Amino acid sequence: MTSRPVRLAALAIAGLLLGACGVPPEDEPRAVDLPRRSLTSASPSAGDQGRPGQVTEVHCLVRDGRLVRAVRRIESIRSPQHQVEALIAGPTNAERETGLTSALAGLSLAVQVSSDTLVAQVEITEADEGNARIDEMIAYAQIVCTLTARSDVDSVVFTRGDERLDVPRADGSLSRGPLYGSDYSSLLEPG
Template identity: 60%
Template sequence: MTYRTWMAFIGLLTVLVLGSCGLPAEDQPHRVELPRRALTSPASQGPTTEPPGEVVEVLCLVRDGRLVQTVRRVGAAPTPQRQAEHLAAGPTEVERATGLTTALATTSLTVDVPAGGTEARVDVAETDESNARSDETIAYGQIVCTLTSRADVSSVVFTRAGEVLQVPRADGSLSRGPLRADDYASLIAPS
């Protein structure tokens, strides 16, 4: 084989190897679902400028009637209960200045995730029924989207005094759960 023939053969072989990834060609594009990694799950992201020991905490707050994921830096990974308390406390002064609010003012939540499980059970304290809320769907969406942003929570069920509650989803239907962030996707503001 001559040098030119050998180089042509290597070039052709390279094109064939690089052009074949093992998947057949498709006529139509299709949606690919990538695995979602929660922002709070550990992952090596290379060197950071963050102080050691800081972790992110995702809270779903509200702006213009839409859910907005907000990332806060906290000293240690919060428990689901602590994260729910941060959510119920509402936006910080800086977050309020950017137009963020909450539909959970004066809401008392108790969160339990049984050991080895990924379903959070959220007990919602009795509210004054004469004080109806128009933002109830947003409030439940805030809780579900916040808790399911965690790597250790995949779904949420709401209870009151041990009884499972029917709560509104974004489409207006009622559900006894388990609920996921997808149930409120139409209320989540684009990033």
């Protein structure tokens, strides 16, 4: 049996060894230079140059039929409505040079977010009923993935008038929502 003083000494030595990680203490904090890109992406996206004080905003754009998360630097956080309007406007020149496009040309949307449920309701205010679009699924995916990249949106529902719309998911099934970014994860370009 080990005596109590020996056990206490062993615990004290173990504590000293664990506490001595080799980094000397400093009297004052040291400035750290953080990368000027999204910390969740493996590499910076096109147009990801910024200056201090800017925030990042994700826009899901399209390349070769797949979604690509483009990170843009903006001066301040925009509302979901303004972010969707920027998404509909399409890729920036720098993003276009990397082959990014959009399937949202000509849409008119109104976005409202319920602060208690974090569900974004996207009202499609301008419909092009005469033209069925092959890229309809990717268009919905762009909107859902862009909005759910925000911290204040968990899911999205689409409406026209007072009716919820049947929206295609990546697997081809239709849903009246709520839709999540994970419903379109198979469409995301790796990386």
